[in-house]
Amino acid sequence: NAGVTQTPKFQVLKTGQSMTLQCAQDMNHEYMSWYRQDPGMGLRLIHYSVGAGITDQGEVPNGYNVSRSTTEDFPLRLLSAAPSQTSVYFCASSPGDRENPGANVLTFGAGSRLTVL
């Protein structure tokens, strides 16, 4: 049981390049989300999904796309990287809302550190 796995752990991009941050969970969790954390700051929600085929925007969605074709995977795509997207990205998952939603606990990945030059 690996939990939430994020790849890559580190990535350097040039401005304008695109890339995908991968997130996979093996706990059959319905809810998945992406956060970014800038230095000295808390976590800000980018996008989230309450189940396969369903995604929605969080607090800071601009410049990012997501899709949820399977329960296990929730990739985050940077369409045209900008220096402002330099950050640490965290993926998280939790059981679905049908199972005592307010009590559901988030499991986080180890993070992906992205630098955009």
Place this chain on the structure above:
Amino acid sequence: DAKTTQPNSMESNEEEPVHLPCNHSTISGTDYIHWYRQLPSQGPEYVIHGLTSNVNNRMASLAIAEDRKSSTLILHRATLRDAAVYYCILRDEGVEGSARQLTFGSGTQLTVLP
């Protein structure tokens, strides 16, 4: 979304209890109170959660005010490994089909002094 307010930083001596406060005056009746912590260079990890009653687990205790407008995370004996940023968040259930966002503030940076 209901929001939380925490002090930016706190200090504690090793092996002494630590009380980390959180205010959530706009909490709704169905919001659970969750605490997470983030060790340096790691992802956040779950600590404890509760609804109305005080809760205990192997990591900490959670004391919830009777009016639920505030809560306190209690670490009974702080160790150097407890130095982390502690986040108090509310699990917003929303209504069926609507947004279910989990908002993290800046948290409290706990420093444990040897």
